[in-house]
Amino acid sequence: MKWSDWDINLKVRLIGEGTFNLLFWMFFPFMAIYFSKHFGQETAGLLLILSQFIGTVIGLFGGYCADHFGRKKMMVFSGAGQAACFIFFALANSPWLESPFLTFISFSLLGLFGQLYWPASSAMIADVVPEKYRPGVFAIFYTSINVSVVIGPLLGGFFFFKHRFALLVACTIVSFILLQALRVWIHETVPQSAAACKKENGSSGWIPFLKNQFRDYGVILRDRIFLLYILAGVLVAQTFMQLDMLIAVYTSDKVPDQTLLSFGGWSFTASGHQLFSLMVSMNGLCVALFTVLVTKWMARYREGGVFMISSLCYGVAMILMGSTVNAWLLLFGIVLFSWAELMTVGVQDSFVAKLSPPELRGQYFATSGLRFSLGRTIAPIAIPMTVWFGYPATFIILAAVAFLGMMLYGVLFAMFYRRQRVSLASKNV
Template sequence: MKIRDWDSNLKVRLFGEAMMNINYWMFFPFLSIYFSEAFGKNKTGFLLVFSQIFSVIANLLGGYCADRFGRKRMMVLSAIGQGLSFLAFSAASSPWFQSPWIGFVSFAASGVFGALYWPASQAMIADLVDEKHRSRVFAIFYTQINIAVVIGPILGSIFFAQYRFQLLMIAGIVCLLLGLILTKWARETVPKKVMEDPAVDGKWYYFLRNQLMDYSLIIKDKTFLLFIIAGVLAGQTFMQLDLLFPVYIKDMITRQNLLSIGNWSFSLNGEQAFGLILAENGLLVSLLTVLVTKWMDRLNERNVFVLSSIVYALSIIIFSQTHWIWGFIFGMAVFTFAELMGAGLQQSFISKIAPEHMRGQYFAAASLRFTFSRTIAPMAIPMTVWVGYGWTFVVLFIMAIASAVFYWLMFYSFKKSSLHVGS
């Protein structure tokens, strides 16, 4: 299914969200540096954990809101809410007024609106695209995000420190424009039967309670529980990409030469170096996802899951032992390879272990590994104050190895349960 054959809703979104994502990635990766300098590393870690709690609740309710109030309405409200949040953040970072606290509250609010936007946007694709074409459409949106991850951090590394006010204002205006574009050119797609579903028509807190009860039932599946635990442990590593890594690289690199040819040299400071390796991550993901996934499909599933965590652990060793920009570039290549190893197999494994009548609930519950990871991961920043960078990386290394152990136990449990069912 080619882009020219897409529904107009999707064409509008692809363009609008591309602009929004590029703007977002121009400043988002550098916020942990900004907040660490404003509040100190201790307070920043706790504040980021606190902000994630609200995003977690919004994420749990996102599907309910998309069904109850409509995809278009939630996307419009979320885009406008994000826009106003970014404008408030820019006002708190202006040449005339500086307030990191207002900036943090605005950042937390933008996270809540973003968590409400995502489920509605995914549901709209499912509403408009036949099942046989959905994976390609999702892949194009995913590629668009990774292109933004390449372009945004490079621009942000150049402009964020000196032009934070302007970047945040542009991001706010782009989000507001996206809301207006969706209002004018998008249409509602939620099926009528979904809107009339009694489960959707109830109170939001009943929905939240029932959803948590469903998760508790699913987690009684031993194999799935081990999958969640392993995912949360591995998540403590890859979630540091925009939490610990920017702070660490800024502290380790004051200014280094990236390239030198004769009398000409190109040097970077810490923020610019981080922008470069984050762009490297996005570029490698964009170029190699399909290739690495095909390669991993030929290997034993258990070995891929276990080796992915071990490669994450190896990347942590590399990051912890280098203060050289090319060392960080190599470490990010290893880190990205670990990310890509399990990217294609995670979803297929969930579909394999989930009972056919509960697949939707299993996929929803599987997102808990990212939810818990995002909530816990910011604690790595204050940990660097308590025990130093060295021991913080040791803890992350241990968590990555522990995730490999839990993945091995998961496959052992899955094999036993399969044999039991077969007998």
Template sequence: MRIRDWDSNLKVRLFGEALMNITFWMFFPFLTIYFADEFGKSLAGLLLILSQVLSVFANLIGGYCADRYGRKRMMVLSAFGQGVCFMLFGLADSPWLQSPWIGFLCFSFVGFFGSIYWPASQAMVADVVDEENRSSVFAVFYTSINIAVVIGPLLGAIFYVNHRSQLLLIAGIICVGLAAVLQKWTRETAPTYEHKVNTTTKWYSFVGNQLRDYKIIVKDRTFLLFIVAGILSAQTFMQLDLLIPVYTKEVVHNQTLLTLGSWSLTVSGEQAFGFILAENGLLVALLTVAITKWVIGFKERNVFIVSSLLYAIAIIGFGQTEWIWGLVLAMAIFTLGELLVAGLQQSFISKIAPDHMRGQYFAAASLRYTIGRTIAPISIPLTVWIGYEWTFFTIAILAIGSAAIYWIMFSRMDHKQQTLTDVKDLA
């Protein structure tokens, strides 16, 4: 499905979100280093865990609100909220005010609003794109994000150290601008969009209704296994902006990346991280659509399992080398594991989700990331307790566990499908 044939909502979002993501990735990968330097690794890990607890809560209410109050409304609110938080973060790290605690609080609320945005945005794609083309559309959005991951860190390596406050302020302005664009040039797509205010309704009835709806989702055992497997695999790819930047900063010391005659390019730890992160983004930007089309021809079971196993191999590779080109190779394997399921995951969710609960299913599915990110920062203090090598090995074991759960999930699905076929044959 060509972009020119897309729904106008998606075109507006694609280009607006691309600009926001480029700015975001100019500083986001380096924030773990910032907080580790300001608070120490142990406290920084604990604080990052606490910030993600807030995102888990936001994720739960985000899907519910996307289904009840509309995709557009929640996306506009979220983009505006992120913009305000980025601006405050920029002021908290300015010549007039130096407060890492205020910065951390703003960072936490950026995650909160981002968790509200995500399920509404994914549900909007499912609303306006037929099932046949969803994987390719999701893949294009994923590619857009990773183009930002190429450009952002490279620019960040140049501007972040001396212009962090300005970058945060620019990100805030862009987010507020995106909110205005979404408000003016997009329409509501929720199939049952209707908002009625009942002034007699108590605040806790909202939470009760929400929990009842999520109880229905939890009873979907296949989907629950999908979430658990995703949480385990998330412990690997979440380290891309948690453990890996701290690791490269400590173990890579002015290594020569490239030599041409008498000229050579030497990189420090932070620059090495920016380079391999850009490598990840470049490979994803170039290959996502092609690999998504390729893997559609394979069984979903095999694709998900192989993806988790590649994550395990890559994360062990990171822990076994301090050589810059060894890190480059590990990142290539890591990226392949990421690309295999980039388009399939969202298509899989939209396929099993009822139309009237898509927002909540996407929100519940993103618990793979929010809960995964809540747990993942423990890796930072873990390096103090057991060292880098054993920390990477522990994370690899979790990825292997993810592969095992995917196998169980698809076996369950196959058995259920076979049972339904047998019942139809008997009828």
């Protein structure tokens, strides 16, 4: 799908969200360090877990609101909330005031408004892009995020610690510009069926709202294929969520200093910490460079095979990285790890769009996010597992979990393809 064929909504959002994400990743990776310094590690960890849990719940409401109140309305509402949060975020780190508590409140609310924004954002892409082009468009948006992940932390390492107030002021200005762009240039994309459903079931008050919310999510969770998709995703997430958890601890704790390159009298020696930074950068760079290319390649194959082979690669990568301290083998492991991620980048959102009826599309996207939110909530248990079982056994257990996810993908896609055949046969009758 050519850029000239893109809906104006997509063009405005790609440019605006890309700029916003770049600034976001200039402070986000360092917030755990900030909170640990001011609150202590245990308190900071508990606060962040609580914030993430609330964000997960809010994200489900975000999907409902996107379907019942409109994509644009929710995106504008969320954008206004984020802009307001940045005002207080910047104020709490200004020359006139330093308040870790206000910083935490602002940062947490920023995340909550983000949870309201993204279900509407993903649903809008599915609304305006024909099915055969969705994997490519989703891949481009994902690439934009990963470019920010590569560049943002490199810049943020300087600006966050030395010019934090200026960075947050820039975030505030950009958020207001994005809000104005959303208000002026994008249009509503809720399908007519969803709009009609809203009018038919429209009612005022929080009790009817909650009843409708739980009714719709009950419909979604009775979709056995989609439920298996979430469960398999949570299992596989236990591997790729370990990049900044178990793999970070393992390389820092067990990997010795090693000379990676040597030429004449010059050599490059990396410690475990430096090797981990290199692995993270390599992962982000692989995803940023090859997402669109690999997504086009994967679009030629059936989704079931793509998801299963991706899970297999995650498991093999975990076994490899947990069984060596050799820097080059670890780097090869992270390349395999990145390949597994690349395989499903564009396919996963396209598959959710294919499963979801138009009137519930926002909620399907919000619910599919449970794969990551629940996965990230469970993933930290790998750290104490290294004490209970040791590093090699922990990596093997996580690989086994990925292989279990692969088997679940096999079951769910067998059901999905059977459903497609039945549906096609009924249409031909």
